[in-house]
Amino acid sequence: MTAQLVFLHGGIASGKLTTGRALSALTGLPLFHNHLVVDALLAVFPFGSPEFVRLREQFWLDTVAAAVGSGRSLVFTFAPEPTVPAGFPARVREVVEDAGGRVRFVELRVSPAVQETRLANADRSAFGKLTDVAVLRSLRESPVPAPPAEVVVDTDASPPEASARTIASALGLPLTS
Secondary structure, three states: OOOEEEEEEEOOOOOHHHHHHHHHHHHOOOEEOHHHHHHHHHOOOOOOOHHHHHHHHHHHHHHHHHHHHOOOOEEEEEOOOOOOOOOHHHHHHHHHHHOOOEEEEEEEEOOHHHHHHHOOOHHHHHOOOOOOHHHHHHHHOOOOOOOOOOEEEEOOOOOHHHHHHHHHHHHOOOOOO
16 A cells, blocks of 8 residues: 555644544554654754754655655644745655655644634643744734645534544545554
8 A cells, every 4th residue: 555644734723733643543653743843953943943944844854755665654743834934745745755655635624713722722832832822813914825635624623533533534544443
């Protein structure tokens, strides 16, 4: 079977990590959560600095290419935001396809009201994620384009486990549980 990258993307607090965890548990696919790289780099470089931006993208792309090149499918979470250089999803598609794999773009949507409520969740601060409503509102004023999605899930109405089942079914992913 062709290795696949399930590219979960959505706005801040749209449920990428929780849905990604549920999808990983359901399918057995490893979860490569974007904050794993972000957190490692923040130990050395300020967020958004040229070194941070360059290394973050390089690490994301190298990891995805290596996984797919070794025949390993995975789930990757991504939040389109201003410090990510334009065209990143296209570069992901290119490295995945060059390695013989396939990208499956999945968008998670959340309403502004629910998004703001979720900022207070304790797990957000545990990962150093955005928790400031004022910053969130300012980011909404300059939205960053997201890649077209094969599957769209409204996480206001769908808890993570149900969202994961919807995604797995729509993409034809084999289930382990």
